Amino acid sequence: MMEMTKFDELAEAVLRPGGLILTRWLAEASEFRQGMQVVDLGCGTGITVEYLRDHYALQASGVDLSKERLELGQKRLPELPLFLASAESLPFADGSLDGVMAECSLSVMENIEKVLAEANRVLVMGGRLAISDLYSREDPGAGAMTFVNWNSLLTRHGFNVLCWKDQVKYLKNFVAGFIMKHGSAEELWQCLRQRRQGAFKEREASHHISYFSLVAVKEAHRILARKG
C-alpha cells in the first residue's frame, strides 16, 4: 500500500473541489518559480500556502477574513505567513507580487470587483492571477457566472485569460462526498453561492453549475476597471 504523505492527509481538510490537485494545476499553468511572491486569497487554514512553499519554494502567504481558520493554520505551523485581512483591501504594496491565487473563494466574496481591482494593484505587470471557481455552463440565471461573464469581468480589470479548463469531475466528487457525509448538498450550495447572483437551488445547481481553473495575466493597470 502507498504511504500517505503529509499533503495527502492535509488535502482532506481542504474546503474546495479538487483540493491540492487543482492547486498544482494552477501553479504549473502559472509557471510559478522558486522565490516568487504569491498570495492566496481566502486561504482558510493555509494548506495551499504551506503546499506552495514546500513544493515550489515560493514566498507564499495567505489572507482570510476568518480568524478561526487562520488560527487553526497557525496552530499547525506557527511560522506560516497568514494574515487576517480582506481580499478587498490587501496588505501589500502596489506591484509587489508575482502571483495571486483564489481557490473557490472569489465567488463567495462580497465585492468581487474590488477584489479584482486589488489583485491588479498588487501584481507586477505580467503577474499571474490563478483562479479555481464555480461557473454556469449555459444558463446565466442559474446562480453563477458563465465563462463569458468571467472573461469580460477579468478583461475589465486588466487581465487576459491565458488558459481555462473545465474541472467538473472534481466538483462532482466533492458534492458526492458532501452528500455522503451530510445527506444533501443544499447546505453546500448555500455556502458556495455567488453573492452577486443569489443562492443556488440544489436541483438547478446540479444541472448547470460546473467548476473551472484558469490563469490570467495582468496586461493593463486597473484604469480599465473604471470604465462602464
Ligand SMILES: C[S@@+](CC[C@H](N)C(=O)[O-])C[C@H]1O[C@@H](n2cnc3c(N)ncnc32)[C@H](O)[C@@H]1O
Ligand atoms: C469556500 S472557502 C475556501 C477556502 C480555501 N481557499 C480552500 O480552498 O480550502 C472560502 C474562504 O474565503 C474566505 N473569505 C470570504 N470573503 C473573504 C474576503 N473578503 N477576504 C478574504 N477572505 C474571504 C472565507 O473566510 C473562507 O475561508
